Amino acid sequence: MGRSRWATPLDAIFLMGETPETLMHVASLLHFTYPEGVRRTTFLRQLVNDLRAAPIESPWFYRLQTRTLMRQPLHRWVEDSEFDIDYHVRHSALPSPGGERELGVLVSRLHSNQLDFRRPPWEMHVIEGLSGNRFAIYTKIHHSLVDGFTGMRILQRGLATTPDDLEHPFFFSTRKPPRPEGARREADPVGDVTSILRTLASSVGTTPSVLKALVETQVGRGRTPTKAVTSYQAPDSILNSRTGRSRRFATQEYDLGRLRAVAKARKATLNDVLMAICAGGLRRWLDDLDALPERPLIAFIPVNVRPPESEGGGNAVGATLVSLATDIEDPLERLSAITASSRAAKARMRGMSADAVMAYSALLLAPAGLQVAKAMSGLPGPAPHTLNVCISNVPGPKEHLYLRGARLEATYPVSIPGHSMALNITAHSYAGTLDLGFIGDREALPHLQRLAVRTGEALEELEAAVAGLD
Template structure:
């Protein structure tokens, strides 16, 4: 019997085609310990393959049948061909970052096999500096970007001397812990006694949620009409980023010291995420202006907001995202004004979300992305203005050095999903006090990602100057 799949998760399967792969990915770079090399790290992965142990999440396979009335659901695969999922690749000479980015771009363009659990891992040797690269991709139906990053990072820790650590596809080693504290919520017998009251409360809450949804939607649309921050936008202009795309992909990434963003945020009374958005605003403005394609109206970014809790019992799979639409202020020539516009838009949007329940956040977010989702499912791009111009995600990372069996994680670059009407995706994360910008695009539409990275570097200088640093 198939386990149910949420409508949000199944949308990524329904909207997928050869030109529109729906998986997220990450590229990790490992420096071997002093007493080893890249071949030794590869041998550790080979040893893990021989163990043939796979965590439950990586056994989940998407299926639909007559019994599910044609709807997608999850089955659990008992026999996993790890030789299919974990593969070896080698870079051509000279084996630099340019060659690595070309290979990863090609791997990211390939669809995952729906006849198997929806993930792959590629061990990439041949880097001229002796490091080992690991590229992983996971279908968005299986995990959103936040969950995927958390899953991959769970295989690492801060101890450079620890050995015998499991491979990323294996179940994590259980931490030693004392008995869990007593909790009425966690006691099956108590939950059973509370079930009638809990059910009644759930019904009352649901009725209240539905009754409150109409005024929430009305306020959300009103904010959109007046160009204020929230989950819906009606003001995004059409740009060269908002066109039909091909299946080819391009990827580029770069890192900057996170401290530089912290100092800008401190002096501008902003958040680091505001600074990330302002950097993207300036880079996109310069890029479009150089092509004589900068619209008069400001670009609008769709900013995913994770709705996941911090509890260890929180499920790691699936998609639990709300969203905000952010005015990027690209109509301003001054970097400081762009940052101020972003800060105001995000503050308005966060205030709007704080006034909603999680169900209301999901409902209004669905409204905001509905035009793009309908076009994605229909396989076409309509003539109307896009609901937003670019997706910019900032996924929580780590601020301390991370290791896997003595190998230091030196880079962790996120890859995401361009779609029809959204030819560029920008995803950020942090690793060891460095902020990483990963740009994934339709290669036919936006092929000069290195230029956009250069513009990010220039914009960082401009923002520092604007706040007096």
């Protein structure tokens, strides 16, 4: 009998949420520059051959045992005895010379396709034909296998730190490094029955403190956007539409130094500034569409709950809600309101264990199920909303990385929109830049690239406002 593992409860949630219209896979789009002196076609052909000949490590050879019963609470991963690497590693090409628009169209199409659960749920697409001496790799993986934090750790382990390292193992060929001495033990990436029971027991023990924090959030808050956000504060917007089967994808890249300078000047965090430029971009973009709500949009913010020494694996993530203050016109006042809302949200979780954070997050976001049900039903009339958009920031490597001598230039995340949250904005930091991926539903959200442009304008507006204070 082959190897097998149980899925954790959080992993099972992502499997239960999988439908043809709510695709629960995450992805990354990596831009590379060819090594000097190579023939592009020959280089990529050899790269694909090397990928298909490489060994496969856990969990990349696991498939679901009960793939036809996605909505059951317990799932088991089993080794795919007929694993076919040619199916998972694919070679694609754009009409040369392909630009960002053509690449975005291809990624939008690839991200709209559901993964095949008869096989291990991941794919890797090597894409040639880009202009500017570049090629790209788009890799998508079901969220039941990894979260964003784990994805970045996998990225770092699967790439070399120098261009001379031409034998570095690919991400699916790397084994998880040994746990540092004295570090906290984590559950297996795809779980087991013992870890499931241990997690449930630990969560039960956190109930009193979690309920106290939840009551303080829901009942004790004030009426301004500078307090902790409740579960029923979000306005109705086009972002809360029902999603279809097709996606739109857009990208933007910023120098991290620009955001840090604003953060330092305003005593804010980098995440606060990221939310502020997204808020400014959303305010302008929705106003262009005559669809800006009077009340501020509410962002769903994922929170990594792993210890600092963690190498990732499976899913270990909480979440909170933050006001984006999109009702405030002045960019500095808007940033201040976002900073205050973010601090209030963090204060509610301060001192909680990882299990308590996840339990608190689940209870805080539980009412979102009502807005999802309304979006799916298509029924008219008002309904309480918990959130409007997801904004996530995943820290990445600070130095340049390489793949068989090709330098990695950018890492754009491609995440998950869903019913009543038709837009997801995820950022990856890499080698001094912040790379943003905007993924949205094609029918619900027109002109997504314009939103990406509007965030750039919002950053320039913030910088000008900060400079005006000097």
